């Protein structure tokens with residue numbers, strides 16, 4: 354006996370409550386539309402976040418390329434321009450390894466931003482007895498060093514003896530690789 358027709362008319366207050374719980378179809382349709390709209394908005398929002406994330410990744414990629422691309426390309430640029438860029442700092446030589454060709458005269462653009470107070474005698478040094486290098490670089494300066502690479506291919510140690518522990522400190526050492534002349538002559542003549 355739950356049929357509505359059999360029931361006595363409900364008091365007005367209860368009828369209103371019933372209507373609130375079972376709203377008519379127009380309201381339901383509106384709610385569906387609102388729900389769909391909200392879902393669309395969420396999808397759009399997600400799409401916007403994805404797009405934004407993509408832009409952030411792209412910007413970071415371009416930024417790192419601009420920041421480090423030059424550093425990564427440096428060996429090629431040095432070969433093309435004939436100038437090797439070397440920085441001395443409390444971290445040692447940057448780059449810590451350079452390639453040169455036996456018998457070739459190379460130009461080193463050697464620079465530092467360090468203040469004299471941090472350096473023994475106010476200089477960084479570049480020492481490699483085997484390669485005939487014994488150079489000094491005053492604080493906060495750039496020096497052009499023209500150096501004729503000895504004709505003895507191999508890998509050589511180079512170090513700074515005037516800061517941060519000097520020769521005894523591993524980070525004050527760099528590496529100079531002297532390549533045989535034939536390899537590069539063949540390449541440039543061809």
Ligand SMILES: [Cu+2]
Pocket residue numbers: 441442476477478513514515516517
């Ligand atoms: Cu130094």
